[in-house]
Amino acid sequence: MVAFSNIKKLKPIFWSRLNQDLIFKVSRCLKCDSTYAETVEVAYSTYESTDVDTSKQPPLVILHGLLGSKNNWNSMSKAIHKTTGRKIISIDARNHGDSRHSPQHSYIHMAHDVMKLLRKLEISKVSVLGHSMGGRTAMVLSLLCSDLVSSLIVVDISPVKTSPQIFSMMNLFDAMAAVSIRSDIAMSKARKLADDQLRSITPDVNLRNFLITNLIQTNAGTYTWRVNIPALKSNFQSNISNFPVSLKGLQKDDLPEIKEYFPLADLVFIEGAGHWVHSQKPEKFLETVCKFLEDK
Missing domain, CATH: 3.40.50.1820 (Alpha/Beta hydrolase fold, catalytic domain)
Incomplete structure (x- = not known):
C-alpha cells in the first residue's frame, strides 16, 4: 500500500x-x-x-x-x-x-x-x-x-x-450477461446455478461469490443482475479502464x-x-x- x-x-x-x-x-x-x-x-x-x-x-x-x-x-x-x-x-x-x-x-x-x-x-x-x-x-x-x-x-x-488483468472484465461482463436462471426457484438455488455457469470463466470462487452478490430477484419473480451490465460493458474501454x-x-x-x-x-x-x-x-x-x- x-x-x-x-x-x-x-x-x-x-x-x-x-x-x-x-x-x-x-x-x-x-x-x-x-x-x-x-x-x-x-x-x-x-x-x-x-x-x-x-x-x-x-x-x-x-x-x-x-x-x-x-x-x-x-x-x-x-x-x-x-x-x-x-x-x-x-x-x-x-x-x-x-x-x-x-x-x-x-x-x-x-x-x-x-x-x-x-x-x-x-x-x-x-x-x-x-x-x-x-x-x-x-x-x-x-x-x-x-x-x-x-x-x-x-x-x-x-x-x-x-493493470493488464482489468481487461479480463470484458469476459466477465459477457459471462454474467449469459447467465440464465428460471424464475420458479429459491434464491439459494439460483445462486448455485449462477456459480455453476460462471465457473467456466473463472476458477476463483471468491470472485464468483463477489459477482453473485449482484444477483437479485425482481417483483415478477425473475432473476437478473443488479448492476447495469450493458452500460458497464459499453463504457469500459473508453471510460472505466483508463x-x-x-x-x-x-x-x-x-x-x-x-x-x-x-x-x-x-x-x-x-x-x-x-x-x-x-x-x-x-x-x-x-x-x-x-x-x-x-x-x-
Whole structure:
C-alpha cells in the first residue's frame, strides 16, 4: 500500500505491486470545475451514533469498486466510525447497487453524482475513501472540487497505469450477461446455478461469490443482475479502464517525477493482500486508514 499526503503540486500518482495494496492520500487539488455532467440519484447508507459528536470532523465518504456496492463496505464502515467517531457515508455508484441506471458511466459523471448528493445533504467538506473504480472517482472528485475534499484515500488504483488483468472484465461482463436462471426457484438455488455457469470463466470462487452478490430477484419473480451490465460493458474501454486524460496535471510521463510532485509522500505497504485489501487484511487496513484520518 502506498500513501501520499500533504501534496503541494498537481499530478497525484501512485502504483501497485504484485500481492500488495496501495492507499493514496491527497490533501488538496483543484477548484470546483463547472463542466456539466448529467447526474443520477445515488443510494447511500450512513453510519453514525447518537452519543458521538460527528460534527467536529468531516464525514468520510466511501466509494466502492467495479461490480461492488456499498454493502461490501458495511462492516468496515461500522469499524471506521467506531474507531474514529466520524460519520460514514457509503455510496452506491450509478449502475450499481440501489442507485439509478444510466447509459453514461464515466469518472466525471460519477464524481458529479457524489457532488449532487453532498449538496443535497448540505455537506461542504468531506474526506473520501475510494477502492478501485471508486478510487478513480475519488481522485476526479478531488481534482474537480478541491474545496469539498479535505483528504483522500485511494485503494489499489492509479491515475496513470492500469493493470493488464482489468481487461479480463470484458469476459466477465459477457459471462454474467449469459447467465440464465428460471424464475420458479429459491434464491439459494439460483445462486448455485449462477456459480455453476460462471465457473467456466473463472476458477476463483471468491470472485464468483463477489459477482453473485449482484444477483437479485425482481417483483415478477425473475432473476437478473443488479448492476447495469450493458452500460458497464459499453463504457469500459473508453471510460472505466483508463483515468480521464483531459484532467489537467495528470500525464502518463509523470511517474519518474513522483518524488518531485510528492516530496512529503508517506509509503505504507500492507503485505499479503490482493485487490480487496479491506476484506483480506481488515485489521491492518482499518488501523492504517484510521491513523491517517486521526492525523488529518
